[in-house]
Amino acid sequence: MDRIELTKARWFKGEISPPPDKSISHRAVFFSSLSKGKSNIKNFLRAEDTMSTLNAFRKLGVEIQEIVIPPSPPLVKGGKGGFSGELIVHGKGLYGLKEPFDVINCGNSGTTIRLIAGVLSGNPFFSVLTGDESLRQRPMARVITPLRQMGAEIMARAGDKYPPVAIKGGRLHAIKYTMPVASAQVKSAILLAGLYAEGETEVIEPFQSRDHTERMLPALGAEITVEGLHIKIKGGTELRGTDIYVPGDFSSAAFFIVAALLVPDSEILIKNVGVNPTRTGLLEVLKQMGANIELTNIRDISLNSPLITHHSSLFVGEPVADIYCKGGKELNAVQITKEKIPSLIDEFPILCVAATQATGITTIRGAEELRVKESDRIKAMATELRKMGIEIEEFEDGLSIKGKCGLKGTIIESYGDHRIAMAMSIAALIADGTTTINGISSVNISFPGFFEILMRLTE
Numbered sequence: 001m002d003r004i005e006l007t008k009a010r011w012f013k014g015e016i017s018p019p020p021d022k023s024i025s026h027r028a029v030f031f032s033s034l035s036k037g038k039s040n041i042k043n044f045l046r047a048e049d050t051m052s053t054l055n056a057f058r059k060l061g062v063e064i065q066e067i068v069i070p071p072s073p074p075l076v077k078g079g080k081g082g083f084s085g086e087l088i089v090h091g092k093g094l095y096g097l098k099e100p101f102d103v104i105n106c107g108n109s110g111t112t113i114r115l116i117a118g119v120l121s122g123n124p125f126f127s128v129l130t131g132d133e134s135l136r137q138r139p140m141a142r143v144i145t146p147l148r149q150m151g152a153e154i155m156a157r158a159g160d161k162y163p164p165v166a167i168k169g170g171r172l173h174a175i176k177y178t179m180p181v182a183s184a185q186v187k188s189a190i191l192l193a194g195l196y197a198e199g200e201t202e203v204i205e206p207f208q209s210r211d212h213t214e215r216m217l218p219a220l221g222a223e224i225t226v227e228g229l230h231i232k233i234k235g236g237t238e239l240r241g242t243d244i245y246v247p248g249d250f251s252s253a254a255f256f257i258v259a260a261l262l263v264p265d266s267e268i269l270i271k272n273v274g275v276n277p278t279r280t281g282l283l284e285v286l287k288q289m290g291a292n293i294e295l296t297n298i299r300d301i302s303l304n305s306p307l308i309t310h311h312s313s314l315f316v317g318e319p320v321a322d323i324y325c326k327g328g329k330e331l332n333a334v335q336i337t338k339e340k341i342p343s344l345i346d347e348f349p350i351l352c353v354a355a356t357q358a359t360g361i362t363t364i365r366g367a368e369e370l371r372v373k374e375s376d377r378i379k380a381m382a383t384e385l386r387k388m389g390i391e392i393e394e395f396e397d398g399l400s401i402k403g404k405c406g407l408k409g410t411i412i413e414s415y416g417d418h419r420i421a422m423a424m425s426i427a428a429l430i431a432d433g434t435t436t437i438n439g440i441s442s443v444n445i446s447f448p449g450f451f452e453i454l455m456r457l458t459e
């Protein structure tokens, strides 16, 4: 039974630590696998997407040991470990990967397939990448075009549009590439290929996307310079392993932040959340809407964490904070335009839910990228919120939502998309009657145990 029934919540209270950051966990495995020597990854996200990356590097010959840390308290009765683990990665260096014996299945993970295409382009062997039904409909031309320009032989289904992707890598040369879309996955794929290229590879983004790659790669020895939206990487520099600590995922915390703002009688503290400004656009928008949110204990965890007593070289490189939210404030509608989208790209579904309770009409435009995520998130949110009684106008690049409206319980589809399932579950907490959410196992992509934590925080 892949569904859950939810009813209106009377309150939403407590203290939680969200799962480790998905984007940073992926990158920790990528970069440590390509380094020489051992890396210890602390607070690694154990979820389906990051396991796709881990399994991919195992297929490429990298030895990765997993240490499962039992959660406290357990997420699921009798369950085996929680969403946080520890990895010991025995990196192979840039040139130590082996040709995979079989197709590499990237599951549902866009980050895995895009970034690994960059790595495999620089390796002199044949590989094939595929994924689940959703991933096989996600655009690959955005990485194929620049990687081909760098010298990779690379082909994909449907005229080089979609996975499966076949790659014969080899000697690459540096390019200067102006990206047509702001995408951290595309940027990171080019930077990874740039590690293998002769010369200095340059990438220029139209808008700032998440910068975890630029922050983490230099800690392992890569030579990167960043000037605004212009990033350069020197090819041929070997990486060396280091210890990496992954902060909590702001995108997972976002569901609880909005729940606390919408459910009456709410107050929560979300601890140890990554607050990299390229990720926290939702916070600014919610504050602009009138929300009561405070960041406390803002820190560079590498300076004052007890963790560093045993790991003097522990790399974090990301700002971390605790997030306090108290409900009960009136929210007002906002207008969101294109340049804001990358900093809240994964928060679009939950922002739509917040907009249903804001006075006025919230409009989100310039968000056409949302149509090519794990599902068509513009269509999914418009369809499902309309079913709950909300007036929505859909545009090719976004939507407008008439707020301050009551929601009514109904049967909701998640389209196999983790963020739709979680966002609509928060909508269910303020809806009249019972809401059934179908396809809830999708939450395991980024947030195993989401419903157990939700139940603990509410009644």
Ligand code: S3P
Pocket: 022, 023, 024, 026, 111, 182, 183, 184, 185, 186, 188, 209, 210, 345, 346, 369
């Ligand atoms: C990600 C980048 C974003 C985001 C995705 C994770 C990453 O995608 O939506 O969930 O880890 O680099 P795009 O870079 O394609 O916008």
